[in-house]
Each structure stands twice: as C-alpha cells, then as structure tokens.
Amino acid sequence: MAGFKWGGSVLVIAMALLTLVGFFYTPHNPTEMNIQQRLAPPSLQHPLGTDNYGRDILSRIMVGGRPAFQAGMVAVTLGLLIGVLWGAAAGYYRGWLEEILMRTADGLYSLPTILMALLAVTLLGPGQASILVAVTLANIPIFARLTRAQFISLREREFVLAARALGLKDLRIIVLHILPNCLPTLLVQASVSFAAAILAEASLSYLGLGTQPPHPSWGRMLKEAQGFAGLAPWAAVFPGLAIALAVLGFNSLGDNLRDYLDPKS
C-alpha cells in the first residue's frame, strides 16, 4: 500500500468504531430520560452534554450512527449488485437491450433522492425502511451507468477479443476478464456513494421521514435540538459534527482510493 493516503480511512474507522462500540457499551442509556439533568452542558459525567429530556448526547450519537451506516451499507451493496448486473448487460450486449436499460437508468438517475424518499414514505409510511428503499434506488442507476461505460471501453480491448477468439463463454469473459478491470472505478464510487447515503439518511431523518422517536439517529437528533439550540448549542453541534466527519471520511477515502488506483489523473 505504498503511496496510499490514510486520511479518509482513519476518519471512517473512527466513526465506525464509535458506532460499533455502541452495540456493547454506551456511557448512559441513550433513551432514558432524566429531568434533573436536562440541557446539561458538557461535563465529566456527560462529555457532550444532554438534551431537553436529560438524555446523554454521546450515548445517543453512538447509537444514532446505526441507521446512517446501515443506509450506507444497504445502498452500496444492493446498488452495486443490481447496478453492475444492469450496466454489464447493457454494455456487453448493446443493441435494443442497452437502449431500454439505459433509458430507464437515466430516468431513475434524474429523480432526486428526496423525491424517491417522499414517494416511499407515502407508500410505506415514515421509517428506516422507506429511506433504505430511496437510497438504494438512487444508487442503482449510478453503478449501472458507470459499469456500462467501463464495459463499452473494455469489450473491444485485445484481451477480451482474445478471450472471445478462444471460444470462452460470455459469462466467463464478463466475470473473469472484464469485471476485474472495472473494480477500481467501482470501488471509488462505492466510497462516494456511502458518503452520499449517510448524508441522505441524515437529511431524511431530519425531515422526520426516517427513524422515529425515541430511537436516535443523527439527523433526528438535529431536528429535536433545533428547538432549543440557543439554550443548549452542544445538542445542535455534536450530532452534526458526527455526520460531517463520517461523510468527510468516506468522501476523502474515495479521493484517496482514486489517487492510489489511478495515479495518472
């Protein structure tokens, strides 16, 4: 890994660890109210202060990262799987199949994530499920377009023509010869998509479309903190910082990967 910059990865690992530790240990119960401790500023007992119900903000941030990371993982995994199949079919076989597949992908691509989330919430009701549907749908066309572009440029290269001349089956050529060459580009996009999904989950749960109370999510915490941000700035600062650091981490990881895998550009 000589020449790889670790800046993004360090941030990503730190935020992921914070969330992982939250599964086993939090300083306080994230949903337990404590009226005597309401709006307490940061202290030894509550390192990041408390909210208007006296709930510990650090504990809530540790647990509130779950929906964000879940959105990132689902969006990237499903988006990648479906999008690569979609784009590979279009880019390898070309013709009318490509036309239909890419028109659909373009249409889907032009729909903003918020609009998809609003439609999903109208159908399924507010909750994490609607958000997962929206972020996944948003990522399928991104990976499909990327994969198709890669396939079109790779399918005429000598090593693919040679494989075809040897009589190899299409599936074997796609999986063993073309796909491995798409991996660097897909990996960079996966990191950027992860960042976008975290940001989308935060915005949507800020709007009240995602995780419902009393369960915390970073966006939801900001929605609640907005009402008393003047009295308790810490309640509005720290959850936003958590989102920004996680998003910055994945975005920089994408840049670091791009620099490492493709030093020319």
Place this chain on the structure above:
Amino acid sequence: MMYLLKKLFGMLATLAVVSILTFFTLFVLPGDPALLILGTEADPGALELVRAQLGLDRPVIVQYASWLGGVVRGDFGRSLTFSRGYAVADLIAAALPVTLPLAAMAIFLAMAVAIPLGALAASRRGKTADKIILGFSQAGLSIPAFWLGILAIQFFAVRLGWFPPGGMPRWSADPLGALNSLILPALILALPRAAILTRIVRTAMLEILKEDYIRTARGKGLPETAVILKHGLSNALVSVSTVAGIQLIQLVAGTVVVEQVFSLPGLGRLILSAVLLRDLPLVQGTIFVGAAIILAVNFLLDSLYPILDPRIRGVQ
C-alpha cells in the same frame, strides 16, 4: 429552433410520464381517504357517500383522466387535511412565491461562486489557491447543509439579528423583509451545489487547457487572462452545462430540507406535510408541480446550450 422544439416536446412527454407515475403509485396506497376524512368510527353509508363525492368509486383510468383534465385547467382537486377542502391549486399558488425566488437565488449564487472558483483552481493547478479551493469544496460536500442552516440561524439571526430566525412575510406586505428572509436559506441551499459545481468546472477547464488551440492562443502572445477566460472558460462551460442539469435538479429538491430548517411556507414544506399527513390530492398536485419546475429548469439549461455552443445552432 428545431432543437428547442424537440427539447420542449421531450419535456412535455416526461411530464406526462411523471403524472402517470405519481398518480398510479399513489393509487396502490393502502388506506382509504374517506376513512381519513370521517375517522375509523364512521358509518359505512357515510363512507360510501364520501367515496362517491371524491370519485373514488370510479375505475382508476377514469379517475386519472378526470384528474388530468382538472390539471390542464389548473384544478388539482381539494386537500383532505388543510382546513379541509382547501383547493390544492390555491395552496400551491401561495407556496410558489417562496420556492421559486429561493431556488432562483440559490442557482445564481451557486453559479456565481462555482464558475470563477473552478476556473481559478484549474489555472493554478497544484498551487496553493487550487488546494484551498479544493479543500473548501470538500468541506461544502461533506457538511450537511441543514446543520449549517441550524447553526447559521443561531449565529446570524438570533445572536446578530441580521436576518429573521425563520418564517417569511408576504411579498406584498413587506418586500424587503421577504427578500431578507430568503438570503440565508438561499446561501445554505447553494453551498453543496457550489461545492460540486466548482469541481466540475475545474475538471472541465483542465481538459480544455490541454487542447492545441490553447497552446496556439498562448503561442501567439495572448495574455494569460484572455486565454483562460475567452478560449478556456467559454469552451469549458459547454461541457459543464451537460452535467450541471442534475446538480440543479438536486438543488431544487434541496428546497424541501432548507424550507423546513427556516420554516419557509414554500412548496417543499407543502410536499413534506402532504406526505406526512397522507393527503393524496395534495401529494399528487405538489409533486406534479415540483416535477414541472425541475423540468423547466432543465429546459432553460438546454436552451442555454446553443448560445454556449455555436455548433448546435448550425445543425438544424
């Protein structure tokens, strides 16, 4: 002209598809609007009556046709929740004077920041100015806009008192006050798009600066600013405008969040409450109008295209 007509036709076709999609997606919705109006304790006869009044007992195709017929005449039906029976068209008409200026201001701001910064970064590639601009762009991409909005309200509105902390007076009652209450939201709305567009402009400029005609322009002794602005930027903007559309779409969609942060009575907030209240006629109407706005922005961008790129003007 042919080019623009073709684009206009495409836009209307897309709008038709959107109208069909929203109407039929929402049609499969569980839950009965009549129950929503009368409550679950309602008498079955009364429910039938309300269903007939709303036209819900007719086949779906007939319902769609009558809805579309209304839309053409500017009638989107009546809201189920907003002081029950309020015309959807009136609610939308009241929201547009908030959302349209907000989006227009933000689009202008995003371009006004991104084009010069992107060009500057490209012309100083690898130098300090480039690094600072890229750093700002990375921050603008990563910081959630609504978080920045919440903090900006606390600082600029509550502490310094430069702007109202939220809400907006009517244009007719207090035009300056209305404008003032849109400044901070427009800045927050523009920020993430400006961050991305800066990178897009920079990348496009770097591609153009490799071209032979740039070397020729420099070789014949043109000053560097003339090379960058006249030969570089004007050509870079052609390729920028092909990818800028999706960013402007995202910007318009972002009004949903920003209007919520600043409690602005715009279309985004109307869509959000319609969805959360499951007010179907209002969801259909607002999403249709929202999609129309997005398509109109795209169309405007498409009509800029021949101005930027004379080659398209020539091909009829």
